[in-house]
Amino acid sequence: MQSLFLLQLDWKELLMGHEEWSFILEIILRTAIMFLTIIIGLRVLGKRGVKQLSIFELVVIIGLGSAAGDPMFNKDVGIVSSLVVFVVIILLYTIVTYLIAKNKKFEQLIEGKPICLIQDGEFSIENFKKENLGSDEFFAELRLRGISHLGQIEKAIEESSGEISVFFYEDEKVKYGLPIMPDSLEHPLKYITKKQYYSCTFCGHTDEKHPGNAGICNKCKKDEWVAADNKLRIT
Numbered sequence: 001m002q003s004l005f006l007l008q009l010d011w012k013e014l015l016m017g018h019e020e021w022s023f024i025l026e027i028i029l030r031t032a033i034m035f036l037t038i039i040i041g042l043r044v045l046g047k048r049g050v051k052q053l054s055i056f057e058l059v060v061i062i063g064l065g066s067a068a069g070d071p072m073f074n075k076d077v078g079i080v081s082s083l084v085v086f087v088v089i090i091l092l093y094t095i096v097t098y099l100i101a102k103n104k105k106f107e108q109l110i111e112g113k114p115i116c117l118i119q120d121g122e123f124s125i126e127n128f129k130k131e132n133l134g135s136d137e138f139f140a141e142l143r144l145r146g147i148s149h150l151g152q153i154e155k156a157i158e159e160s161s162g163e164i165s166v167f168f169y170e171d172e173k174v175k176y177g178l179p180i181m182p183d184s185l186e187h188p189l190k191y192i193t194k195k196q197y198y199s200c201t202f203c204g205h206t207d208e209k210h211p212g213n214a215g216i217c218n219k220c221k222k223d224e225w226v227a228a229d230n231k232l233r234i235t
Contacts, residue, residue, distance in 0.1 A: 037083065067089065118150060123202075150178045151178075175206070188224035190225070191214060198228055205220065
């Protein structure tokens with residue numbers, strides 16, 4: 001029964017669809033042409049279009065990839081049509097890049113603007129809410145820079161490219177701050193048993209607290225705290 005099924009299976013349709021085997025050579029030629037076109041297009045865009053992609057530049061790259069991909073294997077899509085798409089995308093990129101250089105408001109509209117996420121060792125709550133950025137993901141980025149708590153940070157800025165720029169306190173100015181090591185926020189406190197500095201788990205605001213009810217945070221009005229840390233950053 002199984003051998004009969006294999007005999008009835010149309011291997012040509014399975015492997016090639018409705019195309020003939022001779023189309024393989026055409027695919028090779030189409031792919032080579034579009035590959036060279038992509039290289040030329042990226043060279044025209046310059047290093048800025050390749051190194052750190054903004055939202056606008058990502059759209060351009062996706063557009064180029066889509067224009068290049070279809071004619072590589074789709075017989076119904078002509079290469080000339082794709083080349084026209086390439087030229088239009090590159091022209092639009094050139095025009096928009098020129099306008100970005102000439103008009104600051106237009107630049108912010110297209111690419112966004114840097115936004116401060118941490119100021120003086122605490123979260124800039126309103127700014128952080130605007131960004132589609134989870135705290136775990138953000139903490140992981142900070143840990144990769146050797147940061148163990150927010151008290152080491154004077155200011156952290158999310159650039160328009162999505163990268164995080166961090167400015168550190170000098171060692172003698174490092175203060176108590178919210179720890180960001182894995183599992184450090186898993187057991188928040190609402191009742192204090194030991195006098196020391198504690199940080200709000202939501203905003204990072206840090207206060208010295210005495211045994212008793214931890215109370216609410218003066219900054220964000222939340223009521224969960226963890227023991228703060230003031231270790232120096234090891235570089």
